[in-house]
Each structure stands twice: as C-alpha cells, then as structure tokens.
Amino acid sequence: IEVVRMAVNSKLGKFTKRDILELVPSISATSIERSLKELCDLGEIKKEGIGKATYYIRLK
Template sequence: MLISKFIIDFLCIHPFNDGNGRMSRLLTLLLLYQQGYIVGKYISIEMIIEKTKETYYDTLKESSALWHEGKNNYAPFVKYYLSVILSAYKEFASRVETIINKGLTKSERIRYIFSNKVGKITKSEIAALCPDISVTTIEKALSDLLKEEYIIKVGIGRSTAYIRNHESS
C-alpha cells in the first residue's frame, strides 16, 4: 500500500518540530479519500491507531530503521496500516448491520451480534455496537442468553467476556 509507505517517508523526514504524527494521520485520511476509501468519514481511524499505539510505534520503529540509508523495510508498517483499514471497515460493516437490524428487538439484536461474532466480546463492546441499548438491557439479554446456554461467560471482573456456545446452536 503506497499510502503507508508515503506516511513512513513523511515521518522519517520529520518536517515539523511538533505534530508530525497528527499531520501523518490527516494525510492518511486525505490520501485514502482520494483513492476512494471513505471509511474514515464514518469510523475514526485515529481511534483505531490510538487503541493499537504500541503496535503502531513498534512497526514504525521497525520500518523506519535504516531509512536514511535507503535500506528500510516498509513491510511491517504496511501490514499494520492494512490491519487498521481492515479494522475500520469491519467496524463500519458491524454498524451498518446494526442499522439494518433495527426491526429486531434489543435482545434479538444482541443475540444477532453473537451469531456473527467469532471470538470473545465484552459488554462494553456490545454497548459500543448498540449505543441505543442501555447497559441494563444488555445485562438482561446477556443473562437470558447465558441461561439458554447460547453464550458462555469467560473471565471475571473487568476481563469478563462472552463467546457463543457452538454446541447449543
């Protein structure tokens, strides 16, 4: 992906005393828009980068090593940037599904999330996917799904998450 290579070059040139990271993210959005990738209008790419900033900095460091000698390896940062864009599109698709499923009851929408989710999901992630559903309603739906054995609770406390019980389907 040429855009991520451009961003590495921009960051290695480091044209400003301050704000190069912010400027690189604005340039990313501009270049994505110019190429027809408009997901950044609906999903905050900057938030995805913020949530994965440790990986961002690791891949940036790895891909910028030996840049001044022209011997750097763009691949780690390109892969990272592609994962950010993919994550944005997945989140966008999930939100579109939520809108499409507005005809479902709130409990049915939460069940639907599990029917299409691979892996764990937390209560806060469900709340982010369904901002119109109260935490109380989410907790009630999760409780009902647990009683039905449609989902399984994993972890405790802050690390509590839920996965679909594939044996009950």
C-alpha cells in the same frame, strides 16, 4: 434480546459487554447485561472471567 442476539452472532471468538454496547448503542448497558445473562441461561453463550475481565464466548 433479539437485537443483542444478532450482535452476538456477528462476533467471532470472544467478546465483551463493551463490544456489544459499541455495536448497539441504542440499548442501555443494563438491558444488554440482562440479555447476555438470558443468552447464558439459554446456553447460547458462555461467560468467562470476573469483573472487568469478563468476556463471553458464542456456543451456537
């Protein structure tokens, strides 16, 4: 989760899971999804949209 958190912190405005995959190609998509969900649960990011239109916004 720390690597994904650092990638999220490097983004300004909204970002997608694909953006994080491009920043951290060594981590699987499943692990990134799990980390993004955990960051949402912690209130660090907010998930918007559904399916392919999903994007995230950094809150902290």
